[in-house]
Amino acid sequence: MRVDIISIFPDYFSPLDLSLIGKARGTGLLDLSVHDLRTWTSDVHRTVDDSPYGGGPGMVMRPEPWAAAFSAVASPSSLLVVPSPVGKPFTQADAAALAAQEHLVFACGRYEGIDQRVLDSAPMPVREVSLGDYVLFGGEVAVIVIMEAITRLLPGVLGNADSLTEESHSDGLLEAPVYTKPASWDGLDVPEVLRSGDHGKIARWRREQSLLRTATRRPDLFEAYPPEKIGKLDRAA
Numbered sequence: 001m002r003v004d005i006i007s008i009f010p011d012y013f014s015p016l017d018l019s020l021i022g023k024a025r026g027t028g029l030l031d032l033s034v035h036d037l038r039t040w041t042s043d044v045h046r047t048v049d050d051s052p053y054g055g056g057p058g059m060v061m062r063p064e065p066w067a068a069a070f071s072a073v074a075s076p077s078s079l080l081v082v083p084s085p086v087g088k089p090f091t092q093a094d095a096a097a098l099a100a101q102e103h104l105v106f107a108c109g110r111y112e113g114i115d116q117r118v119l120d121s122a123p124m125p126v127r128e129v130s131l132g133d134y135v136l137f138g139g140e141v142a143v144i145v146i147m148e149a150i151t152r153l154l155p156g157v158l159g160n161a162d163s164l165t166e167e168s169h170s171d172g173l174l175e176a177p178v179y180t181k182p183a184s185w186d187g188l189d190v191p192e193v194l195r196s197g198d199h200g201k202i203a204r205w206r207r208e209q210s211l212l213r214t215a216t217r218r219p220d221l222f223e224a225y226p227p228e229k230i231g232k233l234d235r236a237a
Ligand SMILES: N#Cc1c(-c2ccc3cc[nH]c3c2)n[nH]c1N
Pocket: 082, 083, 084, 085, 087, 108, 109, 110, 111, 112, 113, 129, 130, 131, 132, 133, 134, 135, 136, 137, 138, 139, 142
């Protein structure tokens, strides 16, 4: 997968040199380039913003540098992803869809945002996404989060792909609680079923815990979960 990130703060993305994302870049699974938007300015002050038409606080990012940047990095298979407070809430399904793309271009807005004409005239399809109902300083942190969600789904990045099948949100539910040694700690014991060696019983217990957790913590997800997939809860588990 090829990714181009455009930002006025390229140094924000040094975390993408680390850990499994850094390894994916090193092994060629991920071809990631970070660009400074000011590369595509044409004035001595390398200006990327100006005052908003219609008045109001703050500044708006000028269209010209973005248009020049897109012309430099876009290809026929590119998809433009723009983090924004007004974007579609980003979900695991969106991460999977983006992970299947050939080339992603991320536009990191700052100030009061990017001139709307940049998105309206982009030479590639556009996806505006939001991480949640709160406001960040800009799109950079959102891109780091999105890049982590995408990269871990790329084949070969996670040592054990099985991790992807039972984690929260992979199947629309929250995952069951996890435990490790010691069997008893701080007066609390690991649920006996997990130490039983009965894999069928363990699977049923985890399924039940996942459904119960989702129902109590994320009723929105539980309501959206197909009733026919819930099945009969095994109280004996
Ligand atoms: N994604 C996302 C965002 C943002 C965001 C994204 C871009 C810019 C550019 C200026 N301010 C921004 C805030 N705030 N909250 C979210 N969930």
